[in-house]
Amino acid sequence: MIRTLAEVLEQSGTPIRLQAGGKAPDTVVDREVKKEPCPRAKKLRDLYFQTLSSATNEFPYWYTRKYFELDGEVPVVRRAAALKEAFSHLTPTILPGELLVMGKAHYYRGSFPMPWLSEAYYMAKEDELYQAALAKGSSSVDELSKFGAGGGNVTESFGNVVSIAGKFGMRREEVPALLHTAREWVGRSVDDVGHRYEQMVPEYPMKEAIMRGIVCMFDSGYTLPQGREVVNYYYLLENGFDGLIQIAKEQKAKVAGRASGDGLAGMNRLYNYEAVILILEGIQAWILNYAKEARRLADFESEPQQKREYQEIAQRLESVAHNKPATFPEAIQMIWTIHVAVLNEDAISGLSPGRVGQVLYPYYEQDKAAGRITDDEVLEWLQLQRVKFTCIDCFASTGVVGGVLSGNTFNNLSLGGLTKEGRSAANDLEKLIIEAAICCTSTQPTLTVLYDDKLAEDFLLKATECNKTGTGYPAWVNNRGAIDFLLNQYGPEGMTVEEGRAVAIGGCLETSPCSWLPLHLDDKEYWIPGGSGQPTSVGVHFISLPKILELVLFDGVDQRTGQPVYPPHGKKLETYEEIVEVFEDYFRKTVDCLVATNNIQHDIWRKQNMAVFNSLLKPDCLLKGHLINELGYRYNGTYSVESCGTINLINSLAAIKKVVFDDRTAGLENLKLALKDNFGFKEASEVRSFSLADQRKKDESGKWDYIHYLCLTAPKYGNDDPYVDTILKNWEDWFCGMCHDYESLNAKPLYACQISVSTHAPMGMATIATADGRLAGTTFADASMSAYPGTDRNGPYALFESATVWDHSLSQNSQMNLKLHPTAVGGMQGCKKLLALTQAYMRKGGFHIQYNVVDSKMLRDAQQNPDNYRDLMVRVAGFTQYWVEIGKPIQDEVIARTEYEGV
Amino acid sequence: MNTVLKHMDCRNFAPVDVAKGICHHTKELVLADVEHCEHFVATQKCKLCDHFVAGAQYLGTCNAVPQKPMTYPDLITVTCEMFMAAAAKA
Numbered sequence: 001m002i003r004t005l006a007e008v009l010e011q012s013g014t015p016i017r018l019q020a021g022g023k024a025p026d027t028v029v030d031r032e033v034k035k036e037p038c039p040r041a042k043k044l045r046d047l048y049f050q051t052l053s054s055a056t057n058e059f060p061y062w063y064t065r066k067y068f069e070l071d072g073e074v075p076v077v078r079r080a081a082a083l084k085e086a087f088s089h090l091t092p093t094i095l096p097g098e099l100l101v102m103g104k105a106h107y108y109r110g111s112f113p114m115p116w117l118s119e120a121y122y123m124a125k126e127d128e129l130y131q132a133a134l135a136k137g138s139s140s141v142d143e144l145s146k147f148g149a150g151g152g153n154v155t156e157s158f159g160n161v162v163s164i165a166g167k168f169g170m171r172r173e174e175v176p177a178l179l180h181t182a183r184e185w186v187g188r189s190v191d192d193v194g195h196r197y198e199q200m201v202p203e204y205p206m207k208e209a210i211m212r213g214i215v216c217m218f219d220s221g222y223t224l225p226q227g228r229e230v231v232n233y234y235y236l237l238e239n240g241f242d243g244l245i246q247i248a249k250e251q252k253a254k255v256a257g258r259a260s261g262d263g264l265a266g267m268n269r270l271y272n273y274e275a276v277i278l279i280l281e282g283i284q285a286w287i288l289n290y291a292k293e294a295r296r297l298a299d300f301e302s303e304p305q306q307k308r309e310y311q312e313i314a315q316r317l318e319s320v321a322h323n324k325p326a327t328f329p330e331a332i333q334m335i336w337t338i339h340v341a342v343l344n345e346d347a348i349s350g351l352s353p354g355r356v357g358q359v360l361y362p363y364y365e366q367d368k369a370a371g372r373i374t375d376d377e378v379l380e381w382l383q384l385q386r387v388k389f390t391c392i393d394c395f396a397s398t399g400v401v402g403g404v405l406s407g408n409t410f411n412n413l414s415l416g417g418l419t420k421e422g423r424s425a426a427n428d429l430e431k432l433i434i435e436a437a438i439c440c441t442s443t444q445p446t447l448t449v450l451y452d453d454k455l456a457e458d459f460l461l462k463a464t465e466c467n468k469t470g471t472g473y474p475a476w477v478n479n480r481g482a483i484d485f486l487l488n489q490y491g492p493e494g495m496t497v498e499e500g501r502a503v504a505i506g507g508c509l510e511t512s513p514c515s516w517l518p519l520h521l522d523d524k525e526y527w528i529p530g531g532s533g534q535p536t537s538v539g540v541h542f543i544s545l546p547k548i549l550e551l552v553l554f555d556g557v558d559q560r561t562g563q564p565v566y567p568p569h570g571k572k573l574e575t576y577e578e579i580v581e582v583f584e585d586y587f588r589k590t591v592d593c594l595v596a597t598n599n600i601q602h603d604i605w606r607k608q609n610m611a612v613f614n615s616l617l618k619p620d621c622l623l624k625g626h627l628i629n630e631l632g633y634r635y636n637g638t639y640s641v642e643s644c645g646t647i648n649l650i651n652s653l654a655a656i657k658k659v660v661f662d663d664r665t666a667g668l669e670n671l672k673l674a675l676k677d678n679f680g681f682k683e684a685s686e687v688r689s690f691s692l693a694d695q696r697k698k699d700e701s702g703k704w705d706y707i708h709y710l711c712l713t714a715p716k717y718g719n720d721d722p723y724v725d726t727i728l729k730n731w732e733d734w735f736c737g738m739c740h741d742y743e744s745l746n747a748k749p750l751y752a753c754q755i756s757v758s759t760h761a762p763m764g765m766a767t768i769a770t771a772d773g774r775l776a777g778t779t780f781a782d783a784s785m786s787a788y789p790g791t792d793r794n795g796p797y798a799l800f801e802s803a804t805v806w807d808h809s810l811s812q813n814s815q816m817n818l819k820l821h822p823t824a825v826g827g828m829q830g831c832k833k834l835l836a837l838t839q840a841y842m843r844k845g846g847f848h849i850q851y852n853v854v855d856s857k858m859l860r861d862a863q864q865n866p867d868n869y870r871d872l873m874v875r876v877a878g879f880t881q882y883w884v885e886i887g888k889p890i891q892d893e894v895i896a897r898t899e900y901e902g903v
Numbered sequence: 904m905n906t907v908l909k910h911m912d913c914r915n916f917a918p919v920d921v922a923k924g925i926c927h928h929t930k931e932l933v934l935a936d937v938e939h940c941e942h943f944v945a946t947q948k949c950k951l952c953d954h955f956v957a958g959a960q961y962l963g964t965c966n967a968v969p970q971k972p973m974t975y976p977d978l979i980t981v982t983c984e985m986f987m988a989a990a991a992k993a
């Protein structure tokens with residue numbers, strides 16, 4: 001008697017835990033490439049492994065105190081003054097052995113809440129607002145989002161430590177003050193004010209139903225309003241803090257009281273420049289507080305080398321606080337300080353440093369030439385930078401940080417690409433960045449190679465060597481495809497091909513507009529790339545495509561909750577085309593109401609929580625005198641519609657078409673009954689496992705076995721089968737086109753964004769069984785171009801054929817994850833195979849591919865024995881994360897992915 | 904107010920996370936909640952400031968400015984320009 005899904009799949013000829021292209025050895029095979037960090041980085045990384053994710057109330061306290069002191073002040077000045085107060089009161093902590101210093105908070109892995117964005121979240125259980133929050137859709141998502149139980153997550157309170165949201169620990173002594181601070185923002189936060197106004201959208205009740213049903217995950221206006229973008233370090237590298245303050249003062253004098261032909265916003269420039277000055281002064285004070293602490297420690301320290309290092313830290317910070325950097329150590333300290341400052345200004349995930357190897361190259365080149373630094377010293381700095389980036393935590397709700405991000409912060413460093421003139425932009429410093437990532441494996445910054453045929457083979461092979469560490473980085477992105485996308489989207493805002501070449505990836509996989517700016521160092525000019533666009537992947541966050549199909553089949557009613565989400569369509573769905581037609585109608589309704597409500601939330605954000613520091617860093621805010629809220633950025637058409645579960649949708653449509661309409665081997669009503677009854681299986685939550693292999697039958701009746709067999713054996717994406725690939729192409733052409741019909745608050749068209757991050761777990765949990773044979777509550781296929789686990793049975797090149805039936809440059813991205821057994825890419829020959837595989841996908845027009853080079857047996861062992869695998873990392877969907885910090889549903893999904901034994 | 908001073912109240916305690924820190928004196932990890940050692944040097948916190956007035960548990964008032972805003976005893980104030988050591992409290 002068949003009892004488990006594994007047995008059903010075995011019988012249907014589609015066994016789970018598929019090993020494709022060969023058979024893996026019976027014993028666990030470790031990763032081939034393993035190197036050690038330098039001693040200093042190792043010590044600090046080991047400390048990270050022992051560190052709990054820790055939140056503090058310090059920044060919120062000082063921000064709130066000043067903000068309410070300034071009631072009546074011009075909003076942008078009031079915000080900048082509050083930020084200045086908070087920055088200048090942060091407690092500086094410097095640990096022994098650190099060279100690169102400063103952090104988000106005084107804890108090593110510190111972060112803090114921002115109640116001015118949303119206060120209800122951390123007042124949960126302590127305030128009557130909790131009940132109101134429960135009535136809002138976001139609470140449903142929080143309940144279905146899971147953090148990993150290990151690593152640094154504080155999943156439970158202990159001693160004097162209170163667990164917040166199952167991830168962050170906060171000292172008991174700070175909690176009452178946090179709640180007091182939060183109460184100040186009740187009715188005033190972006191969340192609360194935005195919520196008041198979004199209810200004025202006529203379709204708002206549908207939006208609530210959509211969020212409760214987890215058809216969509218998350219509003220972006222008050223959760224992570226910025227990020228998924230590339231920071232720009234240029235202006236401070238070129239001018240220093242004192243220089244920028246001077247520029248702002250001069251500009252302020254020029255514009256004071258003058259509209260300059262702009263009757264709407266011209267006068268605002270005065271206040272904006274005043275805000276710029278305030279925030280720069282605040283960050284200067286913050287840096288100097290660290291310098292002062294370094295001096296104090298130097299005075300206190302008796303060990304000569306440590307004493308000297310404290311003194312050097314102090315000197316570097318005292319210089320960086322005022323002047324443009326002159327050396328590589330000063331420059332790397334400067335960009336790290338800028339990065340943390342931007343992260344502290346707002347709740348941000350996916351603030352990418354961009355093409356750091358090209359930004360820092362001038363300092364590297366000149367220091368090397370002058371004998372001021374060696375490659376070994378640079379390598380140490382780069383490893384220390386990795387540890388610092390890995391310490392970044394983002395404080396947001398459980399649903400956002402756990403359900404979407406898996407605790408990751410997505411600081412994506414891009415490599416390669418082209419220069420302004422169209423030559424290979426890869427350089428020796430970038431090779432050192434890769435080497436640092438090989439030696440000091442850590443989740444941040446993750447790496448992306450902007451693949452172009454012009455990149456030299458030795459550089460590309462170095463990147464494949466890094467892939468073989470099993471960390472999942474670098475990801476490979478199609479440089480030409482990315483530029484094509486940018487020109488399509490930002491051509492109307494003036495982007496040229498030359499500027500398109502400055503592209504970098506923001507967040508995990510968001511193609512972001514960037515610009516070239518001329519850096520001057522010792523009378524030499526270097527054109528360096530940096531971000532010049534607004535946050536991307538804001539707008540409509542993660543629409544669950546399989547969930548919408550469920551709602552189509554069941555006349556608009558959510559089968560998990562029994563609640564209506566959409567108006568009933570009342571159609572009999574007698575043809576495949578009718579199903580597609582209703583699906584498109586429901587999808588449009590979803591996008592339409594979410595665009596309207598999110599536009600309002602973002603508008604409230606930009607009115608009262610606008611970025612001041614991040615704005616002044618981006619072209620052309622300083623020149624124009626307008627910040628992000630007044631479209632001071634060079635590129636403003638950055639809002640997107642994100643999707644999740646593409647391949648389950650496509651496979652389900654293919655199964656319905658095949659089984660119900662073409663072969664007529666089952667009726668639609670019968671199929672719906674089978675879906676509702678989960679093909680006779682228990683719910684995943686009842687089994688207490690989200691692993692496909694673990695799903696168990698409810699009884700022995702075998703009532704739905706045949707129809708389940710038909711669904712499982714229907715054509716599946718990933719096998720170069722035109723039957724199903726045509727459905728994918730039709731969907732992509734329609735989806736990528738329809739996004740342009742919607743307008744962001746910046747009056748620019750939206751675009752498609754096709755990454756799953758971690759949403760395929762909670763969204764799968766909220767969706768009943770699907771017609772492709774997937775069971776209720778189990779995770780969707782990851783990414784957007786990955787095959788559903790075990791269904792890509794014709795090898796990677798067939799998968800590539802399927803994935804590239806559509807033009808990927810129509811979308812901001814697409815995402816393909818491939819799991820390779822370490823033996824499949826062993827030795828130098830393996831590196832070349834990996835490169836050839838990558839090139840094959842890129843040349844077909846695939847946008848992104850990344851590899852998990854790992855033995856699935858090791859992952860299963862790590863799930864059973866997490867304590868033995870504190871440093872094990874895997875690639876999830878656009879990001880690398882420590883295995884022990886990932887929730888179980890995603891762990892199960894990564895284990896289930898097809899493992900390629902040969903390529 | 905809890906007046907037992909711990910490692911976390913020491914100027915030489917570099918906080919690593921909510922439970923522990925590194926002692927600059929020994930360079931070793933120490934637990935935040937353990938009572939301080941003989942090398943203790945009090946760090947600046949609101950609870951040791953002359954402007955601080957204790958309120959409900961873990962809360963208080965800062966009298967350094969006219970608005971008298973809320974504050975809390977364990978707020979670190981090494982960067983607070985208004986901090987005034989209260990010898991009696993220390």
